[in-house]
Amino acid sequence: MQTVRTLGSDPLVSPVRMPRPSAISARWRDVVILSWPIGDDCLAPFLPNGLVLDRWDGEAYISLVCLFVENLRAMGLPVWPRKFVEINLRFYVRPVHGSDSQRGVVFLKQLVPHPLVALGARYLFREPMSVAPTGMSHGFAPVAPRNGDFPRRLHYRWRNHGRDEGLQLTSSGSAYSAQPGSLDDFLTARYRGYNGQSGGRVRSYRISRDSWSLVPVTDYELECDARSLYGVRFGDAMSKPPASALLATGSDAHIHWPSTFTHQAKGPA
Secondary structure, X not given: OOOOOXXXXXXXXXXXXXXXXXXXXXXXXXXXXXXXXXXXXXXXXXXXXXXXXXXXXXXXXXXXXEEEEEEEEEOOEEOOOOOEEEEEEEEEEEEOOOOHHHOEEEEEEEEEOOHHHHHHHHHHHXXXXXXXXXXXXXEEOOOOOEOOEOOEEEEEEEEEOOEEEEEEEEEOOOOEEOOOOOHHXXXXXXXXXXXXXXXXXXXXXXXXXXXXXXXXXXXXXXXXOHHHHHOHHHXXXXXXXXXXXXXXXXXXXXXXXXXXXXXXXXXXX
């Protein structure tokens, strides 16, 4: 008679544990980032405990980010909608005590066109995601090519209190990598998200993705009533020309499950 031994009955045999899939995965592409320096007093009310403002050349920054999301999956399974446009406003932080790998972003507001996406982001990640019509179109600018490269034109759109707004951008040239220590690197090398009101519990999540290649931006036009969308203080900062206009080609991205961020008392920036 043959004895059948179960996996758990043999102390020499360990069960095989499959890696836990990321909470959310997708491809992010055509990532446009417009950035402005901003005063500390504007960001202080939104700074979670245990974090300080991250700075480049002594200044804190906010960024308006437009991106196209496709091949959306939750826990490795395809979900609806598979693709959409996200518009967000973010700023840059780092832990009081931590490594460069923990430098991340805090979102001030995110716009997506689908209620299910907003509900999932609020429930899983506690993100400030709102529902508004968004879209994107692209093509080639009708001008002669430079060095064999046809200028590419992107047009992101969103609705702000019944008003159609948007960002148009033209790019041309060969892709390049951000130099370590540059403003381009500061704005794009972010692999962690944080959220939570100042004085409350903070949640953090890790983002796994390749570093982004950047394409030279030759022209852009932003039409946005930032005061009504983000508030007077942010609107005043965004009424000036941005210090940086970037276009990243994007990459596949995996957003891991959030966890409570263990921190110490908030220190000086």
